Amino acid sequence: MSLESIVQRIRDAFDMLNRREFGGRISRPAPVPRDRTRLPPTGSADLPVLEKAGFADEALPWMDAVHRFARRLTQGDPDQAADLVQDTFLRAYRSWHLFERGTNCRSWLFTICKNTHLKILDEARSRHEVAESSLDSDLDAMGALAVHERATALDLDSGLFDRMLADHVVAAIDALPDDYRDVLVLSDLGDLNYREIAQVLAIPAGTVKSRLFRARRRLQDSLIDYAAGAGPTRDASA
Amino acid sequence: MKRDSIPCDVVMQRLWAFIDGELDAVSEEQVRQHLELCRQCYPRFDFQRAYFRLMQQIAAEATPGELRRRVFQALLTEAV
Numbered sequence: 482m483s484l485e486s487i488v489q490r491i492r493d494a495f496d497m498l499n500r501r502e503f504g505g506r507i508s509r510p511a512p513v514p515r516d517r518t519r520l521p522p523t524g525s526a527d528l529p530v531l532e533k534a535g536f537a538d539e540a541l542p543w544m545d546a547v548h549r550f551a552r553r554l555t556q557g558d559p560d561q562a563a564d565l566v567q568d569t570f571l572r573a574y575r576s577w578h579l580f581e582r583g584t585n586c587r588s589w590l591f592t593i594c595k596n597t598h599l600k601i602l603d604e605a606r607s608r609h610e611v612a613e614s615s616l617d618s619d620l621d622a623m624g625a626l627a628v629h630e631r632a633t634a635l636d637l638d639s640g641l642f643d644r645m646l647a648d649h650v651v652a653a654i655d656a657l658p659d660d661y662r663d664v665l666v667l668s669d670l671g672d673l674n675y676r677e678i679a680q681v682l683a684i685p686a687g688t689v690k691s692r693l694f695r696a697r698r699r700l701q702d703s704l705i706d707y708a709a710g711a712g713p714t715r716d717a718s719a
Numbered sequence: 720m721k722r723d724s725i726p727c728d729v730v731m732q733r734l735w736a737f738i739d740g741e742l743d744a745v746s747e748e749q750v751r752q753h754l755e756l757c758r759q760c761y762p763r764f765d766f767q768r769a770y771f772r773l774m775q776q777i778a779a780e781a782t783p784g785e786l787r788r789r790v791f792q793a794l795l796t797e798a799v
Contacts, residue, residue, distance in 0.1 A: 529791045536794075544790065548782040563786045570790050574797055619732050626731040629763045642769035647777050654777075668739070669774040675741055694735055701770060 533577045540573055540580075543587045546671060547594055553666040554598045556655040565601070569594040588677045591667060595681055618690035624698030628705065635709045645704060653703045661696035668693050725749045730760050738767055 531537045548566050555561035572593050573580075580589055632641060654662060667678045668689075675693075679686045730753045736742050737750045754764050 529795050531794055541791075544787060545780070545782050548786065549778060549780055552780075563789070566782070566786060567790050567793050571793055571797060574794055622732045622735055623728075625734045625767055626728075626763060629766045632766065638766075640769070642766075642773040645773055650773060650777055669771070670778040672778070674739070690736070697735065697770075 531574070533574060535582070536574055536577050539586045540570065540577075540590060543590050544570070546587055547590050549670055550591055550594055550666055551598070553651075553654055553662060553670070554594070557651060565594060565598055568597050572597060585677060587671075588673060588681055591671060591673070592681045595663070618687055618694060621691045621694035621698070624694050624701075628698055628701040631702065632705050635705065637705060637708050641708045642704070645708070649707060650704065653700055653707070656703070657696055657699060661692055661699060664689055664692045665696035665700065669697070724753055724756075727753075727757060727760055730754065730757070731763065734760075734764060734767060738764075738771060 529537060529541075544566065547569055548562065551562040551565040551569070552559070555565060569590060573590055576593075580586065632638070654665065657665065663682060664678055667673045667681060668675075673681065675686050675689045678689045678693075682689070684692075730750055733742060733746060733750050737747060740747075742750065754761055
């Protein structure tokens with residue numbers, strides 16, 4: 482039997498079960514597809530011709546991604562974000578000889594962006610650190626269950642996220658503590674995997690997981706609060 | 720539920736890592752099989768999937784043209 486026909490049999494069996502038990506409502510569970518190889522769709526047509534080989538083709542197409550990251554790092558301040566994007570690309574251009582071809586250019590740019598922002602912050606103010614006693618990503622992972630139970634108890638279904646306004650979600654992301662916001666933005670908006678985020682932020686992969694799961698719980702709790710009309714934010718990790 | 724399948728609490732513990740594509744092949748398959756059959760866990764998965772759809776929408780925000788031109792100009796000046 483060919484692999485194809487085996488796969489087809491499994492699909493048929495699933496469809497049958499789905500129709501019989503769930504009235505055909507279930508779509509097959511799968512990880513959210515993350516297309517890490519695709520170059521971003523915008524901005525390759527009008528790229529400038531630069532002296533340093535490869536920079537225009539490899540680095541500049543990530544400007545949207547870097548800009549999104551910069552917007553969140555600067556908590557939505559458009560002018561600060563614009564400066565940060567420009568500084569990031571200038572630094573990247575000056576250091577282009579240090580970029581290892583074939584590695585992830587997006588991660589590299591995020592690292593520069595993050596470090597540039599940290600440098601600005603260090604000069605401006607002391608950074609707000611999140612207390613991270615008892616880091617336990619398994620325990621933190623149960624936040625996925627906790628938020629759903631809360632939403633269900635408040636009679637909110639999964640359609641709640643589909644109805645949410647982007648402006649409000651962005652404000653809720655910006656309201657997260659710095660350390661939580663960074664991992665969440667790199668993962669859920671920047672599409673980096675745990676290992677790549679660990680590299681960008683120079684923290685252990687276990688810390689990435691814990692912070693990410695706590696950040697998702699806080700954000701989702703905050704969105705649930707908003708939907709339930711209970712106010713914009715709430716400290717869910719306590 | 721099959722006898723050798725993993726329990727709901729283990730699936731919940733792995734749910735975000737599953738959605739992130741960060742589980743090893745065996746764990747991923749265990750979670751997938753569980754979700755296909757469990758009436759309790761599927762809605763929890765579906766709830767999280769809606770969250771990721773929302774994040775993807777927000778991630779679609781593009782850089783303003785003015786900023787793009789400004790960065791290009793800065794790089795061209797740098798290149799001279």
